[in-house]
Amino acid sequence: AQKITQTQPGMFVQEKEAVTLDCTYDTSDQSYGLFWYKQPSSGEMIFLIYQGSYDEQNATEGRYSLNFQKARKSANLVISASQLGDSAMYFCAMWYTTGGFKTIFGAGTRLFVKA
C-alpha cells in the first residue's frame, strides 16, 4: 500500500539555524515523485521542492533541499538558515500511478521558528 509518514507533529528551530523535517514513504511503484509543500496560517499550499524517483541528485531550491535516500525510502526536507516566515505546516506528498493518477499527503509537521 502507498503511504506517507511524517512522524514529527511539531518542531521548534532557532532563527538562522537549519532544520530537518522527516518524511518516509512506502510504494510498490518503481517510478514516483516526492514533493514538499508549505501551508502558512492563511491556508494556501505553496510548492517548495520536487524529487523524482529516478533523479540521482538531491533536489535543491534556494534554502530548501531534499535529502532523498531511496533505499531507506526517506525524503527529508532540510531548511537552511531558518527565517521567522518559515513558521508553517509542512506537508510531504507522493505522486504515483498504481490504480490511476494518485497523490497522497502526510499528516504534516508544524514548524515554529523562534527569534
Add this chain to the structure above:
Amino acid sequence: ETGVTQTPRHLVMGMTNKKSLKCEQHLGHNAMYWYKQSAKKPLELMFVYSLEERVENNSVPSRFSPECPNSSHLFLHLHTLQPEDSALYLCASSLRARKDYNEQFFGPGTRLTVL
C-alpha cells in the same frame, strides 16, 4: 497574487442546501484537482481532471459532484452534505496530470462549514 483563485473563501451551509465551489486558474495548465483538508487528517485527493476529462475519482461520495467546463475552470457542486464534510477544500492545477515533474499550484481554499 496566486495564479489559482477560489470562491467563495468561506461558506456556511445547511445539510439541505445546494451550493457550488468555484476554482479558476490563470496559468495555462491542463490539469486541475480538488483536495479536501480536514482537521487531524492528511490532505485527501478527491478528483483529477486532465484536459477537461475526469481521470481520477477517489471514492468520493456522490453528494460531491465536480464539473470542469474548460481547462481554466473547475467546480465542485455540493448537495445534502453532512457535518463531517466541513473542511478546507483546496483546488490545484498543474501543467499536466502526469507523475513526472508535476508541480501543483494551489488556490487559497474554501473553508466549508456544514451545520
